[in-house]
Amino acid sequence: MGKVAKLVLLGTGLIGGSFSLALKRAGLVGEVVGVGRDLANLERALELGVVDTTSTDAVAAVQGADLVLLATPVGQMGRLMTAIAPSLPPQCIVTDGGSTKQDVVALYRECLPNHLAWCLPGHPIAGSDLSGAAAARYGLYEGRRVVLTPLVETRQEVVERLSALWRACGAEVFHMDAVEHDSIFAAVSHVPHLVAFAYMNALLDRRNVEACLDFAATGFRDFTRIAGSHPAMWRDIALANRDAVVGDLKSNIARLSELVALIEAGEVGPLTTYIERASNARVDWDARRKEH
Incomplete structure (x- = not known):
């Protein structure tokens, strides 16, 4: 399994932050960039070692990325996908942590129509009533389930690589239809x-x-x-x-x-x-x- 040279978290809280920490512990990620609008939360993410650098500019942050995780509320994902579309590297994997999938699949198709082979919707089942970078923790995904809902266009190598990364976080991975x-x-x-x-x-x-x-x-x-x-x-x-x-x-x-x-x-x-x-x-x- 190849190392992720640059991971970009669009949303730096429990889900994205815990994913970053797990990959860091497994030695499977190089640079982690946390993106958000809450400067205090981004600063906290840096202090806790959840991310290595921060940005309030998603478009600039995804340049050179290997993997982008949309870890925001579902209602914010369309805007972010549209914004980053022109700046995504050709083989950058784009995934998400949304709790609903049919609507997110529709957003991928609407906002990233030329990148669908590298898009793989997901749902890590490891929620909490806590939020923000301070809620991120090692081991959140150990023994938990992650559901991936591949698109018809998603390349098999993308499914295999992202599944392997989630397993490295300790999760059990399932593939399922979005409906x-x-x-x-x-x-x-x-x-x-x-x-x-x-x-x-x-x-x-x-x-x-x-x-x-x-x-x-x-x-x-x-x-x-x-x-x-x-x-x-x-x-x-x-x-x-x-x-x-x-x-x-x-x-x-x-x-x-x-x-x-x-x-x-x-x-x-x-x-x-x-x-x-x-x-x-x-x-x-x-x-x-x-x-x-």
Whole structure:
């Protein structure tokens, strides 16, 4: 596996920064350039050794790059792709860390039509409620999964090289169709975050919200942890994966309505069955996860 002479991070936070640190530890990257608009965050990235140099100019930064990772919210990717298109070296690999893929695939086609052979959309499944360069850490991807969704035009050597780099970070790499990706992650990532936001907003509407928060303990902490996630990022994800997200949210609303009806009717048997089905599935999932 060849060393990446120059890696450019368009977005210098948890995802891009942790990728950089992992490749540095593996000895697989030379220069890492962090690009962003937040000067304080870029300075912090330098202090922590996440990047070697910084820039606020994406167009200049990608010149001479071997690999560009778009590690910004999905809503910013189109603008960045359009900006860097004229400056990309001919064989520079362009990938991303977006949580949705059909919309990002469309952006590659719209903004980088002459570079598609070197484009490979991706999704490292290693999120956090923390953000910024200070959140980046060694080992974030160890034992985690990374999904790559190759375009029809993507060269096989690009798939092999990027897969190898992610494996060097400790990740398990999967290849998947973008449509299937978005369906799966609407159910297990996007909607859980949105439900947590909805729950927090419902709580904030209560007249005794301060007392509720004062008495909140581990159940509240565990259920609402992801409600502290980056607002702009999750707004963009919800809109980017709209169809799948709306479908799954409606399914959740139907299940909540069913739960309300069971409680109102005081139906002990059906209510127990409803809870047991979910509880058993969650316990089984956790047991399987711990086996791997």
